[in-house]
Amino acid sequence: MPNENAPLYGLVLCGGESTRMKQEKGLLVTGGKTWALRTADLLAPFVRNVWLSIRNNQEEEYRVVIPEASFIADEDHPQLFGPLTGLISANRQFPGADWLVLACDLPALTSRTLQQLPEALRQNPGYDAYAFFHPQSGQFEPLVAIYCQSFLHKVCELLKTSAEPAPGLQKLLRLHKTFSLPVDTELLQELTNANDPQTARPWL
Secondary structure, X not given: OOOOOOXXXXXXXXXXXXXXXXXXXXXXXXXXXXXHHHHHHHHHHHOOOEEEEEOHHHHHHHHHHOOOOOEEEOOOOOOOXXXXXXXXXXXXXXXXXXXXXXXXXXOOOOHHHHOHHHHHHHHOOOOOEEXXXXXXXXXXXXXXXXXXXXXXXXHHHHHHHOOOOOOOHHHHHHHOXXXXXXXXXXXXXXXXXXXXXXHHHHHO
């Protein structure tokens, strides 16, 4: 059952390979501030604490550039891939928390839009996750979402009972009790990932 008293923590996902960008997206700079830190600052008003989720081989570089940040390095697990690795690694360090998760490559996202998620959590308790949803495509936005302790507990139980790779976050959101926030035309730009040089150019 979802725990309505669980603390809400923030997690900035910086652990992607950045193959299309060809450099660390979290360390790109807009207005004198790295994207990772900009995203952390966006999360901060809505959560108790914020961590940057990184791969083990990113830690040294990130600590040099952003020494003031708190980090959670991915744990190695043969069944975990992609953003779910960072989320489960965070859950293992803080197993009683809910997590407001953001990708680091959403420079157009505003606080006004982001606050819809904690508001939904507060006003509609009892769900495993809270995520924006595109009615036309039928797809969730898994990297702008809240994952509750109940969701993460179920995923961890799945890892114990199956040797197969864990499903991706998109599928897991469908399998669990997810509160959907419909995306309208005005929100499309805010939820567009700047994950290649062309889409990132206006922000650099």
